[in-house]
Amino acid sequence: MNMERVVLTGMGVISPLGNSVDEMWTRMKQGESGISRIETFDTARLKTKMAGVISGFDPEGLFGRKEARKMDRFVQFAVAAADQAISNAGLKLDEMDRDRIGVYVGSGIGGLSTLVEQDRILRDRGPERVSPMLVPMMIANMAAASISIRYQLTGPTLAPVTACSIGNTAIGEAMRLIRLGIADVVIAGGAEAAVNELSLASFGNAQAISSRNDDPKAASRPFDTDRDGFVMSEGAGIVVLESLAHAQKRNAEIYGEVLGYGASSDAYHVVATHPEGAGALTAMRTAIADAGISPSEVDIISAHATSTGLGDRSEGQAISRLFGEEASRIAVTANKSMLGHMLGAAGGVEAIALIQSLREGIVPPTINLEQLDPECGITNVSSHLQSASLRIGVSNSFGFGGHNAVIVLSRFEI
Incomplete structure (x- = not known):
């Protein structure tokens, strides 16, 4: 069976570093942090008083009151990120079969x-x-439902909660x-907006988030010896995926290709990562096999790297075990050092950043990495920002x- 090649033709972002792909990417290349003290509610009794909060976002201006x-x-x-992605992709929905356009967006x-x-x-x-x-x-x-309704997209709609x-x-x-040829186009990604007293209190009591309140911009420190937990953020990252044949038929600009996907379960603990990164290793190995490439063809890894002690250690060890001697060659970058942890929005946003890396041959800095x-x-x-020859990247x-x-994402090549 001949499989359709899948390409990425649209991108949209709401992030602590800007509410467009261009603004976020520019600030990431400059090594800026989107983390700040919370001003929208009282944090006096909370252990953590900072987050990656979205600013300059006007929902009434976008959607009406x-x-x-x-x-x-x-x-x-x-919806705002989907609007950007659909516009960026140049989709002329009135000329397309909406039954073959899906929406896969979760929170x-x-x-x-x-x-x-x-x-x-x-x-x-009272009630x-x-x-x-x-x-x-x-x-x-x-x-997912709101995007589907807004654009009258009647294809498969799914809200993964992983x-x-x-x-x-x-x-x-x-x-x-x-x-599999079931859809021509899918709007895909994730969104999150859970920065409030309740979530911060719970994560704080679990000792999962950083309490480096005196220096918020230095709080998210993936892979650093002095890391003390993740920094919570909010936002959305949405992409437009479509079959290569569909994209070429409408002369779309193609930003990159999705080569492979791997999923697994640690089957270990409700919150803790497997200490040896067993599940991470399985998912990476599966994704690379699905892409039909060898580990030696990977040029860059966008790490999950939230800045927790166990999580960063287990992921790093999984990377080392999978890639062996090649690991020292492959550039590793940790976007959460700048963005914080956007929870359900993280994967979509980081996929967009990785596509931008592959297109421009640039590895964003992992800031706050002192040791x-x-x-x-x-x-x-x-x-520090690095230039490199990049063709294929893995996003965890x-x-x-x-x-x-x-x-597994790649630069687009005919």
Whole structure:
């Protein structure tokens, strides 16, 4: 059976480093941090007082007041990023078969802020004042549903919930859908907007997030010996995937190709990564095999690297074991050093950054890396921007519950 080649033709981003692909990428190349002290709610009693919060985002300006009020913030981010991606792809939807256009967009936590706010209303003002829109605003599938409804896309629609690996799960499963000829185009990625008192209190009590409150921009430190946990962020990363034949027929600009996808489960613990990175290793190996390449053909790895002690160590060791002597040649970059951990949005955003790396031959810096932790088992991570000959990249995403999703991307070549 001949499989359709799957290419990437559109990109959209809402991120702590800017609400467009160009702005985010420019600031990433400059090694800027999107982390700051939280000013939108009182953090006095919280262990962590910082996050990667979206600024300059105007949902009422984008959607109108009435529509914006019907969407939780994570849905607003997802739809805004999808708008960018669809426009960037130049899709002329009125001339296309909408039954063959899918939407695979997920969120790890969904409308947590809506739930918290409506619970407060229930307790303070009674059940009569609870919004009838609570459930449709809160449920995690509503980002995918809203994009589908907005553009009348009637193909397969799915909202994967694989925690922090959602973006890669969505892109990988969308690739399979197109490969098999079930869809021509899929809008894919993830969104998250869960920066609030409840989530920060829980992550803080779990000792999972950094408490380096005196220097927020230096708090996210992947692979550094002095790392003390991840920094929570919000946003969305959405891409347009389509079959090569479909893209060429409409003379689309092609930004890159999705070569492979691998998924696995640690089957180990509800929050802790497998200490030896067994699941990460399996997912990377599967993705590379699915891409039909050898490990020696990989030029760059976009690491999941959240800045936790165990997580970074186990991922680094998995990379070292899979690539062996080649590991010292392959550039490793950790976008979360600048973006923070965008949870369900991370994979989509990091896939876009990797595509930009491959297109421009640039490895973004891993900022705040002052002393590389030798226990991570990798050596080729730079705190400075690097130029390199790049053709193929691997993007890792791992989530609570042991969900692992890895995609292989490449520059587009005929």
